[in-house]
Amino acid sequence: MHVLSRSSLRKVVRSAISLVSFTLLLAPFVLISAKPAKAIPAFARKYGLRCSACHETWPILNNFGLKFRDNGYQIMNDRDAPIWQNPSYWPATFRMTPIWHRFSNLQAVDTYTGASTANPYGTQAVERITSSGVDLSGLDFHTGGTLYKNISFYLLPSSDPTGAFHFETVMTRFDNILGSSWLNIKVGRFELNNLLSEKRAVGLTADGGIYQTYHFIPVGDGNIFGQMGDNQLGIEYVGHSYNDRTRVSAALLDSNDGNVNLTLGANSYSGFFTFDQAVDAGKWDVQRLGAYAFVGQAATYYKTSGGVPIAGSGVGNKGFSRIGVTTQFYFGPHFDVNFVTQHGEDNAWFGQGYGNAVATDGDGGVTCTGPTATTPGCPPNNTPGTTLSALARAPSWNGYTIEARYVYSPTLIFLGRYEAERMQQQATIGTPQNIGNINLWDFIARWNPFMSNRAGMALQAEYTVMHQVGTGPTVGLTTANLNDNEILLGTDFDF
Amino acid sequence: MRTGLRKWSLLLGAAAFFALPLTSWAQLSTADIASRDNMEAHIGNLTGHVNARSTYDYKRYCVSCHGDLGDGNGEVAQWLDPPMWPKPRDFQMGVFKCRSTLTGSLPTDEDLFDTIARGLDRSAMPQWSQFTKQQRADLVAYVKHFSPRFVTEKPGTPITIPPEPEVTPERIKAGREVFARVQCWKCHGVQGMANGPSASTLTDDLGRPIAPFNFTEGSRPKCGDTDRDIYKIFMTGLDGTPMPSFADNIKPDEAWDLVFYLRTFMQGASKAKELAKTMDLKPVNPNP
Numbered sequence: 009m010h011v012l013s014r015s016s017l018r019k020v021v022r023s024a025i026s027l028v029s030f031t032l033l034l035a036p037f038v039l040i041s042a043k044p045a046k047a048i049p050a051f052a053r054k055y056g057l058r059c060s061a062c063h064e065t066w067p068i069l070n071n072f073g074l075k076f077r078d079n080g081y082q083i084m085n086d087r088d089a090p091i092w093q094n095p096s097y098w099p100a101t102f103r104m105t106p107i108w109h110r111f112s113n114l115q116a117v118d119t120y121t122g123a124s125t126a127n128p129y130g131t132q133a134v135e136r137i138t139s140s141g142v143d144l145s146g147l148d149f150h151t152g153g154t155l156y157k158n159i160s161f162y163l164l165p166s167s168d169p170t171g172a173f174h175f176e177t178v179m180t181r182f183d184n185i186l187g188s189s190w191l192n193i194k195v196g197r198f199e200l201n202n203l204l205s206e207k208r209a210v211g212l213t214a215d216g217g218i219y220q221t222y223h224f225i226p227v228g229d230g231n232i233f234g235q236m237g238d239n240q241l242g243i244e245y246v247g248h249s250y251n252d253r254t255r256v257s258a259a260l261l262d263s264n265d266g267n268v269n270l271t272l273g274a275n276s277y278s279g280f281f282t283f284d285q286a287v288d289a290g291k292w293d294v295q296r297l298g299a300y301a302f303v304g305q306a307a308t309y310y311k312t313s314g315g316v317p318i319a320g321s322g323v324g325n326k327g328f329s330r331i332g333v334t335t336q337f338y339f340g341p342h343f344d345v346n347f348v349t350q351h352g353e354d355n356a357w358f359g360q361g362y363g364n365a366v367a368t369d370g371d372g373g374v375t376c377t378g379p380t381a382t383t384p385g386c387p388p389n390n391t392p393g394t395t396l397s398a399l400a401r402a403p404s405w406n407g408y409t410i411e412a413r414y415v416y417s418p419t420l421i422f423l424g425r426y427e428a429e430r431m432q433q434q435a436t437i438g439t440p441q442n443i444g445n446i447n448l449w450d451f452i453a454r455w456n457p458f459m460s461n462r463a464g465m466a467l468q469a470e471y472t473v474m475h476q477v478g479t480g481p482t483v484g485l486t487t488a489n490l491n492d493n494e495i496l497l498g499t500d501f502d503f
Numbered sequence: 504m505r506t507g508l509r510k511w512s513l514l515l516g517a518a519a520f521f522a523l524p525l526t527s528w529a530q531l532s533t534a535d536i537a538s539r540d541n542m543e544a545h546i547g548n549l550t551g552h553v554n555a556r557s558t559y560d561y562k563r564y565c566v567s568c569h570g571d572l573g574d575g576n577g578e579v580a581q582w583l584d585p586p587m588w589p590k591p592r593d594f595q596m597g598v599f600k601c602r603s604t605l606t607g608s609l610p611t612d613e614d615l616f617d618t619i620a621r622g623l624d625r626s627a628m629p630q631w632s633q634f635t636k637q638q639r640a641d642l643v644a645y646v647k648h649f650s651p652r653f654v655t656e657k658p659g660t661p662i663t664i665p666p667e668p669e670v671t672p673e674r675i676k677a678g679r680e681v682f683a684r685v686q687c688w689k690c691h692g693v694q695g696m697a698n699g700p701s702a703s704t705l706t707d708d709l710g711r712p713i714a715p716f717n718f719t720e721g722s723r724p725k726c727g728d729t730d731r732d733i734y735k736i737f738m739t740g741l742d743g744t745p746m747p748s749f750a751d752n753i754k755p756d757e758a759w760d761l762v763f764y765l766r767t768f769m770q771g772a773s774k775a776k777e778l779a780k781t782m783d784l785k786p787v788n789p790n791p
Contacts, residue, residue: 056627061564072564072633092587290636341560
């Protein structure tokens with residue numbers, strides 16, 4: 009049994025108090041928005057389970073939680089329908105995360121040396137900018153559950169730290185159709201069926217809160233459509249064995265990275281396919297092995313009106329693919345390791361920046377409102393007559409994510425993650441092989457001072473370092489490497 | 504004098520009767536429970552132990568309902584209101600509903616092993632089928648170590664269930680006679696709809712209201728849904744509840760007849776249900 013002794017508890021509480029008073033002295037500074045994740049004490053309340061029953065640490069799902077989700081938020085015991093609940097029960101949860109963090113990155117800074125009327129800011133130099141302060145995450149407002157036996161919903165309006173809302177998840181599910189666990193359908197905007205899901209990442213820092221492997225594209229690439237970390241719009245089939253040891257899924261997705269209002273291709277689709285199998289490894293727990301493929305097409309030419317791209321008019325579809333293998337290895341109750349390795353490939357047109365001509369802001373808004381050819385910031389458009397340079401090729405790369413977790417007890421977890429993204433073939437002949445390569449390290453300690461079926465609270469300490477070759481600030485003709493680091497201390501709560 | 508004594512003993516008896524549900528089990532101490540840390544469970548060639556794994560799993564998955572001391576007093580217990588939501592089981596008492604063994608005896612380790620994966624329908628107890636077999640075997644040992652009964656008594660011997668015969672209209676009719684004779688309908692109702700004359704008055708051994716099983720609603724029996732499970736349920740009884748064992752009143756062959764008759768009430772396809780459609784099967788008459 010692992011129980012914190014009274015004195016060590018007191019010590020932790022005391023250091024928590026001094027941390028809070030320390031952070032109160034620091035000026036607030038808005039910098040990042042933490043990625044929304046799914047964590048819903050509404051389910052814990054409904055079923056009388058502690059967070060730890062479904063979550064290895066909230067919000068990472070364990071096998072029981074995975075089975076619960078795969079069954080359409082049901083524990084399959086005849087009391088799942090809402091009519092069995094007390095009428096005052098409301099399946100809603102709020103999550104927010106006040107944090108103190110210190111973010112440090114490189115930027116091109118004016119030096120005012122050699123300033124003149126023509127050049128009032130002088131030359132530039134690469135400088136490290138470090139800022140720190142108390143800050144906020146966005147707000148997640150989760151509501152989800154059964155409407156009727158085997159029919160469920162999930163709704164997650166989510167805001168950034170300034171309160172600007174979008175719909176992160178909206179879906180209706182139909183589960184155990186014809187009484188079969190092999191037949192489940194969901195429609196809407198949802199988390200892809202990833203074993204290691206970004207929507208359940210524990211990281212709260214800007215770089216550590218997302219999985220690089222799920223978002224990576226080569227430098228200058230215009231294909232924003234193959235991002236497995238983002239919730240996508242579409243329809244998904246999931247089938248699983250009754251005890252959830254075997255799982256398959258196939259989703260038909262709009263190729264628009266979850267953007268609403270048919271702003272992008274609107275006539276192009278992708279498919280996301282997964283398979284995984286768990287095996288009984290005795291006292292080591294259940295080991296899981298899976299594979300996935302994200303293959304699709306997306307537009308490269310948006311018809312224009314006076315040079316301005318027309319939303320939803322995309323044609324000239326080109327292909328892309330992300331194929332990967334995932335494993336979850338448990339070494340007894342306290343230690344587990346998760347791997348993802350992925351091979352990605354984009355058509356040469358994407359490699360040259362085509363694909364996102366309207367430049368979406370990620371929430372369905374369009375930021376490119378001028379003619380593509382002349383407005384700064386507008387990506388290129390494959391208008392009639394466009395040709396690719398003879399140096400253009402289909403870019404390809406490989407990604408590796410390894411996340412190791414040491415679960416001291418259901419309320420205390422330590423997590424370390426390393427991600428490596430490596431270019432295999434650059435989009436343009438002559439580009440140095442390593443441009444765009446990423447190394448990321450993320451270290452997290454997360455402690456829940458209490459745990460019940462009512463609410464969740466965790467204190468989190470996190471340190472993230474990220475390097476990327478050739479994407480830092482440019483001064484003159486040289487581009488520095490990206491080199492960020494961030495320290496974060498936060499209270500993550502939901503109720 | 505004599506009447507006075509009678510009155511006193513009556514009063515005392517009544518007091519004891521009403522106090523029974525409240526104090527029926529004195530709390531065991533942590534030390535007492537820890538003294539059984541060497542408890543084992545044997546399922547096939549698996550041996551389960553009270554060990555770091557089961558301690559961890561119990562804390563992670565079970566404690567919110569069954570409590571640190573296994574007494575059913577987890578933080579959730581206060582929100583579960585019988586009969587709709589039975590209270591979590593007090594493992595210290597060592598009394599179990601789902602057994603292959605005769606009433607009053609302890610369940611086998613396999614019984615507990617199966618129960619944990621199956622969960623208990625019409626209660627908050629989930630299906631814990633995600634565990635490895637070893638984890639489940641360890642949890643069986645963990646559940647057992649809360650109760651001194653598992654030290655002082657051996658588990659009962661599983662009842663023998665003869666092979667299932669072929670369903671025939673005659674057998675279904677014979678089952679109907681058994682249903683009438685042993686008065687299942689008193690609690691379960693003549694159509695199995697849990698509305699017999701005694702249904703609304705039933706309480707379990709701890710004095711909590713409990714509802715009989717409604718065969719027609721589509722819910723699964725807590726102790727398993729196969730024909731053999733149903734046979735086992737009424738031949739061993741659900742200990743701690745008013746659902747008695749009928750091992751003394753029903754012969755093995757008759758028991759199968761009764762299983763077939765019960766199937767005619769239940770949702771889900773079965774041969775008995777098909778046959779029943781072709782028969783003019785009237786509900787039993789409660790006042791013959």
